[in-house]
Amino acid sequence: MPANLPPQYYEAERRYREAKSLEDKISILQEMLAIMPKHKGTDKLQADLRAKLSRLRKTIEKKKGPSRKYHPYRIPREGAAQVILMGPPNTGKSSLLSALTKVSPEVAPYPFTTHEPVVGMMPYENIKIQLVDTPPFSLEFNFPWLAEIIRRGDLLLAVLDLGKDDILDQVEIVLKKLEEFKIKPQIKRKEKSEDEIQESSGNVFKKVVFVANKDDIEGAEGRVSVLKEFYQEDFPVIVTCAKSPQKMERLKERIYHHLGIIRVYTKVPGNPPDMQDPVVLRKGSSVIDAARAIHKDFVKNLKYARIWGKDEFKGQKVEREHPLEEGDILEFHT
Ligand SMILES: Nc1nc2c(ncn2[C@@H]2O[C@H](COP(=O)(O)OP(=O)(O)OP(=O)(O)O)[C@@H](O)[C@H]2O)c(=O)[nH]1
Numbered sequence: 001m002p003a004n005l006p007p008q009y010y011e012a013e014r015r016y017r018e019a020k021s022l023e024d025k026i027s028i029l030q031e032m033l034a035i036m037p038k039h040k041g042t043d044k045l046q047a048d049l050r051a052k053l054s055r056l057r058k059t060i061e062k063k064k065g066p067s068r069k070y071h072p073y074r075i076p077r078e079g080a081a082q083v084i085l086m087g088p089p090n091t092g093k094s095s096l097l098s099a100l101t102k103v104s105p106e107v108a109p110y111p112f113t114t115h116e117p118v119v120g121m122m123p124y125e126n127i128k129i130q131l132v133d134t135p136p137f138s139l140e141f142n143f144p145w146l147a148e149i150i151r152r153g154d155l156l157l158a159v160l161d162l163g164k165d166d167i168l169d170q171v172e173i174v175l176k177k178l179e180e181f182k183i184k185p186q187i188k189r190k191e192k193s194e195d196e197i198q199e200s201s202g203n204v205f206k207k208v209v210f211v212a213n214k215d216d217i218e219g220a221e222g223r224v225s226v227l228k229e230f231y232q233e234d235f236p237v238i239v240t241c242a243k244s245p246q247k248m249e250r251l252k253e254r255i256y257h258h259l260g261i262i263r264v265y266t267k268v269p270g271n272p273p274d275m276q277d278p279v280v281l282r283k284g285s286s287v288i289d290a291a292r293a294i295h296k297d298f299v300k301n302l303k304y305a306r307i308w309g310k311d312e313f314k315g316q317k318v319e320r321e322h323p324l325e326e327g328d329i330l331e332f333h334t
């Protein structure tokens with residue numbers, strides 16, 4: 001019986017031959033096993049790969065010390081925030097990165113196209129947000145560095161495929177992976193209690209938004225209803241289409257909204273503010289946080305600020321703890 005291997009298998013095999021480190025080789029072997037169709041024609045090949053995998057794992061076991069800590073992909077945060085595109089295979093993660101940034105990652109109609117993170121900057125009004133495209137979740141294996149990348153993101157977008165009937169299974173895969181990666185999604189209807197935070201030591205809490213992509217495909221509407229019926233109370237759901245420029249604009253706005261950040265502007269006395277250069281802060285920040293974000297010395301010397309915003313009269317004098325709102329303009333006095 002012929003093995004009938006898909007093209008991405010051969011591509012992975014090529015990377016396997018070129019891989020230098022044991023960790024890379026292990027990761028690629030796992031990927032090859034996941035990609036390989038499982039039938040009689042591939043039985044022998046599967047067994048060979050498993051044997052190789054187990055030999056490599058034993059070799060690595062014998063090695064001790066820091067060389068076993070492996071983080072080849074630390075992605076430095078750039079711009080206002082770091083947003084992760086993650087999810088099951090072929091849902092359109094790379095297509096979204098391509099539609100939202102200037103980066104053109106490989107996009108293909110079959111699963112396991114992406115095998116390393118790809119980073120792009122998404123312009124949104126006067127700021128830039130960093131997007132990270134990741135390889136797909138697989139139930140059979142994990143890229144060893146994937147958990148770390150996702151755990152460091154400011155916002156996680158779980159990209160789902162509305163073109164397929166298994167929409168609820170896709171969500172299950174996402175939730176299972178998050179659990180494996182020790183990431184607790186912040187549930188919309190639940191305030192997290194102190195106990196819960198204590199209990200879940202080792203876990204990180206992250207906002208997870210479902211991005212239901214490919215809403216142009218027939219049958220998508222019904223799947224959106226199913227998805228919302230089951231999950232909209234717990235997770236924000238954005239319905240979109242990587243092929244629609246209009247929906248991509250809307251998606252940018254939603255991403256900004258869910259990041260929970262605000263932009264404030266600064267001015268020096270007698271001059272207009274620079275509206276192109278915002279200070280980006282978490283929602284709930286106060287005058288002192290803005291000062292700190294600009295320069296740490298500011299914090300020591302800051303006496304008061306004047307503010308131009310929605311809730312105050314123009315140029316009102318405010319204290320260090322005064323809360324800030326999106327669009328506020330500040331003038332610091334030291
Ligand atoms: N109809 C339709 N097709 C889409 C849309 N977004 C992506 N696709 C197609 O879906 C397929 C997979 O897209 P990718 O962007 O490679 O998906 P991915 O999630 O990055 O895939 P992996 O890297 O393998 O996990 C490609 O054929 C895309 O052209 C969409 O909104 N509508």
Ligand SMILES: [Mg+2]
Nearest residue numbers: 093094113114
């Ligand atoms: Mg991809």
